[in-house]
Amino acid sequence: MSTVTITDVAKHVGVSVATISRYLSGFTVRNEEKIREAIIELNYRPSAAARNLKSGRTGIIAIVVPDITNPFFASIVEGAESAVGEDRMILLVNTGDSREREEKALSQLFGRVDGVIMAPLTEDEQGPSFFSQFGLPIVFVDRVTKDGEKFSSVLTDNAKGAHIATDYLISQGHRKIAMIGGPLSTTPGKRRADGYRSALAKSGISSQVEYFIESDFSEAGGYAAMCRLLEEEAPPTAVFVANNLMTIGALHALRDRGVSVPQEISIIGFDDLEFAELVNPPLTVIARDARLQGSQAMDLMIKHLENGGATPPEHSMVDVQLVERGSCALPRESQKIRSNKIDH
Amino acid sequence: MSTVTITDVAKHVGVSVATISRYLSGFTVRNEEKIREAIIELNYRPSAAARNLKSGRTGIIAIVVPDITNPFFASIVEGAESAVGEDRMILLVNTGDSREREEKALSQLFGRVDGVIMAPLTEDEQGPSFFSQFGLPIVFVDRVTKDGEKFSSVLTDNAKGAHIATDYLISQGHRKIAMIGGPLSTTPGKRRADGYRSALAKSGISSQVEYFIESDFSEAGGYAAMCRLLEEEAPPTAVFVANNLMTIGALHALRDRGVSVPQEISIIGFDDLEFAELVNPPLTVIARDARLQGSQAMDLMIKHLENGGATPPEHSMVDVQLVERGSCALPRESQKIRSNKIDH
DNA sequence: AGGTTATCTGCAATCGTTATCAGTAACGAG
DNA sequence: CTCGTTACTGATAACGATTGCAGATAACCT
Numbered sequence: 001m002s003t004v005t006i007t008d009v010a011k012h013v014g015v016s017v018a019t020i021s022r023y024l025s026g027f028t029v030r031n032e033e034k035i036r037e038a039i040i041e042l043n044y045r046p047s048a049a050a051r052n053l054k055s056g057r058t059g060i061i062a063i064v065v066p067d068i069t070n071p072f073f074a075s076i077v078e079g080a081e082s083a084v085g086e087d088r089m090i091l092l093v094n095t096g097d098s099r100e101r102e103e104k105a106l107s108q109l110f111g112r113v114d115g116v117i118m119a120p121l122t123e124d125e126q127g128p129s130f131f132s133q134f135g136l137p138i139v140f141v142d143r144v145t146k147d148g149e150k151f152s153s154v155l156t157d158n159a160k161g162a163h164i165a166t167d168y169l170i171s172q173g174h175r176k177i178a179m180i181g182g183p184l185s186t187t188p189g190k191r192r193a194d195g196y197r198s199a200l201a202k203s204g205i206s207s208q209v210e211y212f213i214e215s216d217f218s219e220a221g222g223y224a225a226m227c228r229l230l231e232e233e234a235p236p237t238a239v240f241v242a243n244n245l246m247t248i249g250a251l252h253a254l255r256d257r258g259v260s261v262p263q264e265i266s267i268i269g270f271d272d273l274e275f276a277e278l279v280n281p282p283l284t285v286i287a288r289d290a291r292l293q294g295s296q297a298m299d300l301m302i303k304h305l306e307n308g309g310a311t312p313p314e315h316s317m318v319d320v321q322l323v324e325r326g327s328c329a330l331p332r333e334s335q336k337i338r339s340n341k342i343d344h
Numbered sequence: 345m346s347t348v349t350i351t352d353v354a355k356h357v358g359v360s361v362a363t364i365s366r367y368l369s370g371f372t373v374r375n376e377e378k379i380r381e382a383i384i385e386l387n388y389r390p391s392a393a394a395r396n397l398k399s400g401r402t403g404i405i406a407i408v409v410p411d412i413t414n415p416f417f418a419s420i421v422e423g424a425e426s427a428v429g430e431d432r433m434i435l436l437v438n439t440g441d442s443r444e445r446e447e448k449a450l451s452q453l454f455g456r457v458d459g460v461i462m463a464p465l466t467e468d469e470q471g472p473s474f475f476s477q478f479g480l481p482i483v484f485v486d487r488v489t490k491d492g493e494k495f496s497s498v499l500t501d502n503a504k505g506a507h508i509a510t511d512y513l514i515s516q517g518h519r520k521i522a523m524i525g526g527p528l529s530t531t532p533g534k535r536r537a538d539g540y541r542s543a544l545a546k547s548g549i550s551s552q553v554e555y556f557i558e559s560d561f562s563e564a565g566g567y568a569a570m571c572r573l574l575e576e577e578a579p580p581t582a583v584f585v586a587n588n589l590m591t592i593g594a595l596h597a598l599r600d601r602g603v604s605v606p607q608e609i610s611i612i613g614f615d616d617l618e619f620a621e622l623v624n625p626p627l628t629v630i631a632r633d634a635r636l637q638g639s640q641a642m643d644l645m646i647k648h649l650e651n652g653g654a655t656p657p658e659h660s661m662v663d664v665q666l667v668e669r670g671s672c673a674l675p676r677e678s679q680k681i682r683s684n685k686i687d688h
Numbered sequence: 689a690g691g692t693t694a695t696c697t698g699c700a701a702t703c704g705t706t707a708t709c710a711g712t713a714a715c716g717a718g
Numbered sequence: 719c720t721c722g723t724t725a726c727t728g729a730t731a732a733c734g735a736t737t738g739c740a741g742a743t744a745a746c747c748t
Contacts, residue, residue, distance in 0.1 A: 005703090005704055005705090006704065006705065007704080015727075015728085016727065016728045016729075017704090017705080017706095017728090017729095018706080018707090018727070018728060018729080018730095019726085019727065019728080021705065021706055021707090022706090022726090022727090024705095024706095025706080027726090028725085028726085029726075029727085030725095030726070030727085043479075045451075045454045045455060045479075046455070046704085046705075047397070047455045047703085047704050047705070048454070048455035048456045049393060049396035049397040049400075049402065049455055049456075049703085049704075049705095050397050050703070050704035050705040050706085050733090051704080051705060051706080052392075052393035052396070052397075052705095052733095053391070053393040053394050053396075053397050053703090053704080053705075053733050053734065053735090054704085054705050054706050054707085054732085054733055055705090055706080055733090056393075056733080058393065060435070060456070063436075067422075068412070068418050068421055068422055068425070069415065069418045069419055069422050071413065071415065071418075074412050074413045074415075074418050075413055077412055077436070077438070078411075078412055078413050078438060078440075081412070081438040081440070082440070086448075089435065089437065089449070089452060089456070090435070090436055090437070090438075091404070091433065091434070091435045091436070092407075092421070092434055092435070092436035093433065093434070094421070094422060094425040094434075096422075096425070096426070104430075105433070107389075108433060110389040110392070111389060111390070111391045111392035111393060112392045112404070112433070135387075219618065245618075248618055248619055248622065251619075251622050252621070252622065255621070255622065273619070274563065274589075274592055275592055275595075275617070275619050275622075275623060277596070277599070278592065278595050278596065278599065278619075278623045278624070279619060279622045279623050279624065280622070280623065280624030280625075281624075349733090349734055349735085350734065350735060350736095351734075351735095359697080359698085360697070360698045360699075361698090361734085361735080361736095362697070362698060362699080362700095362736080362737080363696085363697065363698080364735095365735065365736055365737085366696090366697090366736090366737095368735090368736095369736080371696090372695085372696085373696070373697085374695095374696070374697085390734085390735070391733085391734050391735065393733085393734075393735090394703090394733070394734035394735040394736085395734085395735060395736080396703095396735095397702095397703050397704065397705090397733090397734080397735075398702075398703050398734085398735055398736050398737090399703085399735090399736080400703080689748105690747105690748095691746105691747090691748090692745100692746080692747080692748100693744100693745080693746075693747095694743105694744085694745070694746085695742100695743080695744075695745085696741105696742080696743070696744085697740100697741080697742070697743085698739105698740095698741085698742090699738105699739090699740090699741100700737100700738095700739095701736105701737090701738090701739105702735100702736085702737085702738105703734105703735090703736090704733105705732100705733090706731105706732085706733090707730100707731090707732080708729105708730085708731080708732095709728105709729095709730090709731105710727105710728095710729090710730105711726105711727080711728085711729100712725105712726085712727075712728100713724105713725090713726085713727095714723105714724085714725085714726100715722105715723085715724085715725105716721105716722095716723090716724105717720105717721085717722085717723100718719105718720090718721085718722100
């Protein structure tokens with residue numbers, strides 16, 4: 001089929017392949033016009049494979065994420081896309097939360113891409129040496145591995161976000177505050193749990209084990225965790241849910257059980273959602289700019305690539321902020337007293 | 345750096361490169377053990393570029409979508425990912441609804457990928473010849489171009505879905521039914537408008553021009569369109585919104601204006617959303633399986649690839665279904681009479 | 689042991705491009 | 719008329735892997 005090579009073009013014009021190659025790379029050559037025509041007429045497209053082999057570059061940057069249907073990661077990808085520029089493209093790898101797929105993908109990537117932007121599944125990846133011997137520039141986004149300091153990263157201030165969220169609940173008078181957390185083996189899972197605990201400690205509230213549930217950042221996980229909390233002898237009056245998908249799950253659970261938010265229980269989530277103000281009640285969340293994280297990660301990657309890998313790792317931190325909407329209220333006990341303040 | 349080639353391995357073991365190559369391709373060779381060790385010791389990874397050049401295959405399939413942050417397209421990508429198999433990967437191209445980026449991406453793709461799964465921006469792409477001369481297998485998903493019949497495709501029964509949605513509103517007694525549609529230059533935009541009109545016609549309702557707004561499948565577009573509808577002299581009592589993002593926008597508009605759903609206006613959307621039952625009120629929608637569309641598209645692509653391009657194009661159609669929740673009710677006029685039926 | 693297969697091996701060509709290097713034509717200056 | 723300069727050109731060797739071919743080795747049989 002369309003297997004027309006530079007040689008065919010050269011023959012057609014009556015010059016050597018070198019001339020065509022030079023024309024393609026922007027040098028001035030004698031028969032520019034003829035070459036241009038020949039290329040169009042023969043429908044010649046330079047072989048990317050051959051170019052890769054010669055140059056050692058592919059012009060492709062991989063993005064490895066656990067779950068592309070999570071709007072947060074979709075936004076990261078979109079942000080990265082927006083910063084990728086003219087002459088590079090993005091190879092998406094969706095590991096589907098499977099360690100096995102992640103490993104395989106990573107080994108497949110070598111030679112196909114110039115660099116990897118990734119949100120690793122867990123912090124304890126295949127030994128500290130793995131990424132070092134990987135031989136490709138790496139930028140971590142949202143999550144890092146144990147030896148993450150050696151590579152550039154773009155993170156969120158997870159602990160701060162969780163601290164703010166918990167503090168907010170405390171300031172409303174809550175004392176029985178639960179958290180539905182992510183896996184403690186992940187960066188955000190661990191840091192958000194830290195922030196939650198430190199906020200409780202600062203206010204002199206003892207953190208009860210049964211109020212912290214380690215879940216898995218999935219909707220189903222959030223659903224199950226909320227069910228467990230509701231079955232406690234003394235259910236919490238407020239819950240901090242550590243990511244968007246689990247928040248959706250938790251809300252589903254509450255709806256199915258007929259528990260009203262925020263009258264009976266207050267909910268604050270991590271990561272904003274397109275529809276957060278449309279749900280009933282509008283969701284109060286800790287928000288951050290996922291697109292920005294993606295574009296920053298891409299910027300760092302490109303910087304590494306252009307500087308020939310001699311750049312020291314940089315660590316960037318994206319800020320978080322509290323978006324107050326309607327899913328948090330005074331705890332039930334105080335509502336009796338100050339019931340005029342329930343729904344303003 | 346990690347620029348160890350097959351030649352280095354061969355030298356290290358003391359055999360020819362051909363032997364190493366054969367070992368890698370699964371033939372039985374004499375010094376298997378030694379070769380295995382050498383590969384590990386030297387940390388040798390075969391160069392994908394060289395392989396591509398020799399074989400003409402890349403093992404990469406491109407997916408071109410207009411907007412990866414749209415959950416629908418994210419699900420398509422996820423579905424495709426799940427069907428891609430062991431020895432192929434996905435190259436994601438997010439065109440960001442820009443025709444220019446789409447064109448450029450497509451031309452960049454040649455030689456980098458073995459095939460392209462795409463949801464084209466509009467039906468009238470760069471002339472019918474473009475894709476034919478593209479020289480790569482193409483599978484259309486969700487949308488096609490003018491000459492789409494020549495290539496395999498996985499579509500939804502858009503007209504049927506729109507028909508069902510409109511019929512549903514009619515059956516509830518609505519007569520002033522508006523539609524917020526997508527661009528008529530796109531497959532789903534056009535077909536859904538067709539379905540809406542045919543349903544109206546079947547029931548003898550004349551379709552008023554001011555009740556059909558051609559928007560752009562974006563949240564902002566949905567917002568603006570809903571605002572325009574509300575400013576009509578005789579605003580509609582029900583609106584069919586032709587995709588998920590515009591539905592979110594429309595709901596935002598209604599919330600901002602203080603118009604209550606479904607008491608004052610009924611809303612039915614196209615495409616389900618994770619949180620559709622969490623919004624207030626739970627959203628009634630026309631749903632379909634986006635993951636399935638993605639995986640079917642990938643299956644078709646792989647079939648083409650394995651059959652050496654000699655396969656005739658296949659056209660698959662994914663079914664739609666009505667998911668009744670709470671965002672549609674009897675029109676206001678009838679509510680006075682049968683008010684007991686408003687909220688069951 | 690000698691002959692015949694059955695396996696395995698190395699050489700070298702090849703994939704499509706680009707970089708290098710030597711070479712040619714045109715032109716003006718001396 | 720020769721020389722140097724400028725501005726291009728063509729042949730050729732890489733890049734790293736795969737593969738057909740012919741030769742080498744081992745295995746088997748009589």
